[in-house]
Amino acid sequence: MSEQHPFGAPVTFRIGGRPYEGTYGDSLLETLHRYGYEVPSLCHHEAVSAYGACRLCLVEVVDKRGRHKITTSCNFPVQAGIDVLLDTPDVVRHRRVVLELLLAMAPRSPELRALAAEHDVPGGRLEPDESAEDCILCGLCERVCREVVGANAIAMSARGTAKRMTTPYDAENPACIACGACVYVCPTRCIGLEEADGKRTILRWGRTLPLAVCQQTGRAFTPQFLLEHYAKKLGGLDEKVFRKAPPYR
Amino acid sequence: MDLAKVDRIVDKYQGSPAALLPILQDIQAQENWLPREALQRVADKLQVPLTRVYGMATFFRAFSLKPRGKHICTVCMGTACHVRGAPKLVEKIERDMKIRAGETTPDLEFTLETVNCVGACALGPLVILDGTYHGNITSAKLDKVLKGIGRTK
Numbered sequence: 001m002s003e004q005h006p007f008g009a010p011v012t013f014r015i016g017g018r019p020y021e022g023t024y025g026d027s028l029l030e031t032l033h034r035y036g037y038e039v040p041s042l043c044h045h046e047a048v049s050a051y052g053a054c055r056l057c058l059v060e061v062v063d064k065r066g067r068h069k070i071t072t073s074c075n076f077p078v079q080a081g082i083d084v085l086l087d088t089p090d091v092v093r094h095r096r097v098v099l100e101l102l103l104a105m106a107p108r109s110p111e112l113r114a115l116a117a118e119h120d121v122p123g124g125r126l127e128p129d130e131s132a133e134d135c136i137l138c139g140l141c142e143r144v145c146r147e148v149v150g151a152n153a154i155a156m157s158a159r160g161t162a163k164r165m166t167t168p169y170d171a172e173n174p175a176c177i178a179c180g181a182c183v184y185v186c187p188t189r190c191i192g193l194e195e196a197d198g199k200r201t202i203l204r205w206g207r208t209l210p211l212a213v214c215q216q217t218g219r220a221f222t223p224q225f226l227l228e229h230y231a232k233k234l235g236g237l238d239e240k241v242f243r244k245a246p247p248y249r
Numbered sequence: 250m251d252l253a254k255v256d257r258i259v260d261k262y263q264g265s266p267a268a269l270l271p272i273l274q275d276i277q278a279q280e281n282w283l284p285r286e287a288l289q290r291v292a293d294k295l296q297v298p299l300t301r302v303y304g305m306a307t308f309f310r311a312f313s314l315k316p317r318g319k320h321i322c323t324v325c326m327g328t329a330c331h332v333r334g335a336p337k338l339v340e341k342i343e344r345d346m347k348i349r350a351g352e353t354t355p356d357l358e359f360t361l362e363t364v365n366c367v368g369a370c371a372l373g374p375l376v377i378l379d380g381t382y383h384g385n386i387t388s389a390k391l392d393k394v395l396k397g398i399g400r401t402k
Contacts, residue, residue, distance in 0.1 A: 152298030
């Protein structure tokens, strides 16, 4: 291990045998992406903490003593002296199985189907779960809701085969500000947002809030409740700011 | 549930969010289950999101979000008990009490639960009735045990 390096120290490591500069403790996946390497991933977003749920960002890491191991790169820290091997036969094989399993969970997701086709995933071995909600339990919506929005409206409940992403008691949650961040980040687009009659509904969480109307254009632009949430959170701002949509402020 | 009771339990742990799990355990010990108002009250008092409280309450099998009966009968369904006939015991109780595993009789007297192993495999099949372990149980012995709480059919 590289005890001599504190977190954030520059280190050198290898990708496929070629030397690269990195920062000790950084996400390996993000570093690989920065250098232009393509590694598939569904549950990772730079704005939130790594979770390692989708298992697609697998790489093979060779440590200083030459030991190989397969690991998710999103939550693996960059460290000195490692060699990161991409798309080795083992990685490709494991990733195919992972994709097969994910596809069974979200059989209707076009994104996942495209990804499966891209990786030559054979179909038909696992029966797709038709009752599934197309959610792959990647937890990205929960992390965005907690870490970025700060609303804490949704979370994982139960465990094992009963594990689901829900609001408490599957009821409309007054903590939800209907910002739609979860809808935006969901890799399988299984949450859904609808706007009609001056109201916005987050379909999966059953949350409906009236939209505020922009004073400049007269068009609905965002939930009133969300504006109040941010007015309170930011504090001290002229409340006139929130009467218009962002481009007209 | 009396929310003052919830307040007392939370105060016992100085309102520390780290004590969420023991707080839920204490509520369950008092009420036999976790009422919705109690969870909301805990979330408000500890200032943790209800999503976290709900997540924890649903994660552990020891917690129940539905009212449970005065008497709780747990049948071990671990491998050893399973091969020695535990599923038949469960079926028998389900038939006799007219409830399924995980359910409670409408009079809130009796709850049937299954558990995956209690670590007493040598005694299998095993039934735990209100905290008392009954080992090597048969259908006839089960009747006798259930008679003890005034429930046979």
